Amino acid sequence: MSIEIYNTKTGQKSPLVTLEEGKIKLYVCGITAYDYCHIGHARSALVFDMIVRYLRYRGYEVTFIRNFTDIDDKIIKRAQEQNTTCEELSNRFITMFHEDMASLGILPPTIEPKATEHLPEIIGLIEDLIRKGLAYQVAADVYFRVTGFNGYGSLSGRNLDEMQAGARVSINEKKEHPMDFALWKGSKPGEPTWESPWGPGRPGWHIECSAMSRKYLGNSFDIHGGGKDLIFPHHENEMAQSEGATGEEFVKYWMHHGFVTIKEEKMSKSLGNFLTIREVIARFAPEALRLFIFSTHYRNPLDYSEAALLDAVAGLNRLYTCLAEIEQLPATGNDQAASAIPKTDREKIETIAERFRKAMDNDFNSAQALGHLFEGVKIINKIRQHLPGKPASLDLQLLKQGAETTRDMANTLGLLTENPTLYLQKEQGKILKTLSLTPEEIENAITERTTARETKNWTLADEIRDQLLAKGIELKDGPAGTAWQVKLP
RNA sequence: GGCGGCGUAGCCAAGUGGUAAGGCAGUGGUCUGCAAAACCAUUAUUCAGCGGUUCAAAUCCGCUCGCCGCCUCCA
Structure with a gap:
């Protein structure tokens, strides 16, 4: 074609x-x-x-x-x-x-x-x-x-x-x-x-x-x-x-x-x-501006608004988050296990590049092309979420290939050119600078809250968490303790 | 006045004859002490309106309404 x-x-x-x-x-x-x-x-x-x-x-x-x-x-x-x-x-x-x-x-x-x-x-x-x-x-x-x-x-x-x-x-x-x-x-x-x-x-x-x-x-x-x-x-x-x-x-x-x-x-x-x-550019990541621009066909008018840029930032975070999660996957899986991925999902992932190209070949329809990438991300996320403790090597490979293809295709639009983990950290770092909080203050608050949680003082623990959230810091309680991150738009 | 384009869910937006992609927001769920994040599921019997062509129309034709651009420098 x-x-x-x-x-x-x-x-x-x-x-x-x-x-x-x-x-x-x-x-x-x-x-x-x-x-x-x-x-x-x-x-x-x-x-x-x-x-x-x-x-x-x-x-x-x-x-x-x-x-x-x-x-x-x-x-x-x-x-x-x-x-x-x-x-x-x-x-x-x-x-x-x-x-x-x-x-x-x-x-x-x-x-x-x-x-x-x-x-x-x-x-x-x-x-x-x-x-x-x-x-x-x-x-x-x-x-x-x-x-x-x-x-x-x-x-x-x-x-x-x-x-x-x-x-x-x-x-x-x-x-x-x-x-x-x-x-x-x-x-x-x-x-x-x-x-x-x-x-x-x-x-x-x-x-x-x-x-x-x-x-x-x-x-x-x-x-x-x-x-x-x-x-x-x-x-x-x-x-x-x-x-x-x-x-x-x-x-x-x-x-x-x-x-x-x-x-x-x-x-x-x-x-x-x-x-x-x-x-x-002082306010939004360059790639967010790109995503915004390419989210509509190049011949159509494009209405600029802050809300539209924030949508693009959220979309970009979704893409990068998916890539970052796939990077965290173990290098090897169970070579004996059969694939647990439904055929239709497998085909969707395997045809990302093909569908992306078809859209772009049609007068550079980047909006449709991006739609295919987002659809692929949705499926990759779904599979990753349901992965068993020891996933089949075949499935791990498919996920990694899917993520790689997504990145390669996005690259042809000048998108997803950064390291996913670093990108997400950088975005959070940029926001952190605008907040009236230092990492030390956040860590101290978390320590205080951990003590409260250990004594099951949920009221105090929740209060500390809410105060941080109001300032733009999200807490994530996990098995290994409490991690924090800056709330992205 | 002439020429061209657009009108698809709360918002953005693909889809040019075969029965509505995708994103954001919302809602429900998984997880959690409760949350958050992440993820999943879900959200248009309908495509500005009215006619017509067709077995079949958001997609083609006609009319109406609304919006925008070019005709002057402009990406």
């Missing part, structure tokens, strides 16, 4: 057939570096991280390009506000971006090109377009002639007449057609400037991606991705530029992910309703 991918351009899923056998060339639009990244950016990065990881797991050699836009109107404006240069500003936020990506455990792309480092390629592409009659110069600017490219609108499913009827397009008298867009902008005093055949200026927003993808991936490549908000105009314009210049099909599969919303409203800088990645 092959992987099926939903292609924005065709509006349907189709089997992934790569240009070159076993290889995938992927270009993703990265950030415009002028501010901290928010959860929406995290979703974009995580979705494509998952896609890259999964494609590699499925045997593809993936060349992954993710660019930085380090020159544009917003950067110029913000730099002026902060009384700094565009270069300093964009470099600062690129560094922040890298820190955020590292904290989220996102694999670095093969290449991360910047617009400002590709001026020769950009200028060359614009010259190609002018030569082909697809671009024209007006004063210091160069515009793309949308009426000269007859596929214009085919990606976003629009046509030029409809878009003009929208009336939100401002009329610029210099342009031949209201929808024509800038390839090159003559610079105003004080703005970053590069020399060009059309005078000093800077590139328009869309041309950089056409130039850089062409340089690193060629005229034609397999997958181009980004957020849904990039479909129009950004990707529509990129496609027009690239196909106009080369005459070849620019991209085979266009992939666009949905937005992160807050209270059902799109998270965006202009609305001011965003949380930065660092704010969220």
Whole structure:
């Protein structure tokens, strides 16, 4: 079975057939570096991280390009506000971006090109377009002639007449057609400037991606991705530029992910309703954010809330707890004993990987894939719970294999990458730091309670236990004494 | 106005023609002096509403209602 991918351009899923056998060339639009990244950016990065990881797991050699836009109107404006240069500003936020990506455990792309480092390629592409009659110069600017490219609108499913009827397009008298867009902008005093055949200026927003993808991936490549908000105009314009210049099909599969919303409203800088990645990571484990993001299909909207993150934390704890419990199992069992595991359960465990792959092959349906992992965990837990004192070796082996498969599959999503026991300890440690209690105080209270229990003073014993619980410490009475742990969300 | 998407249990969320995955929360149970944790079991005769196609529909078609996004910078 092959992987099926939903292609924005065709509006349907189709089997992934790569240009070159076993290889995938992927270009993703990265950030415009002028501010901290928010959860929406995290979703974009995580979705494509998952896609890259999964494609590699499925045997593809993936060349992954993710660019930085380090020159544009917003950067110029913000730099002026902060009384700094565009270069300093964009470099600062690129560094922040890298820190955020590292904290989220996102694999670095093969290449991360910047617009400002590709001026020769950009200028060359614009010259190609002018030569082909697809671009024209007006004063210091160069515009793309949308009426000269007859596929214009085919990606976003629009046509030029409809878009003009929208009336939100401002009329610029210099342009031949209201929808024509800038390839090159003559610079105003004080703005970053590069020399060009059309005078000093800077590139328009869309041309950089056409130039850089062409340089690193060629005229034609397999997958181009980004957020849904990039479909129009950004990707529509990129496609027009690239196909106009080369005459070849620019991209085979266009992939666009949905937005992160807050209270059902799109998270965006202009609305001011965003949380930065660092704010969220300060409170929740990076893998919890991952689990949250992957708990819905990448094309659907995803509503951020604290409650939703806490759900994800609980889910992640369930997964890690299962793995930790399986690690505690004895290494050897009874070689003679027959398996005590029902056939249906055995089959469920044995087919975890197969079912996981089937879900992921279906347009990266991580929500369904995770459902299979949770179902597997449920069965593994059930079997483990009912294991006899001297379990059959066969059954121990099945449980261990099931846990290992679960971990391997989760790894292809960047989940369950930590040692289970250490992860759980670390999470508890993080919470303990926020509590007004030291381990010594807890131990002392337990000693006091143990004495009370020995004299069957249940009232006092329960009181001590309740007081600790109110502070977030759970006690576990066992044969070997009383252990404590921090209450996880 | 144009284009696109969504509406599944208390909440989140899979499921694109064959009789409702999974997670969180809740409830019952195992364990325990009682608990907690963990685990198990259980929770939608029904998929926004109304029609239609079909032996069969959450899934296809039509209409209605509600929500969201893009058309301007945006992941």
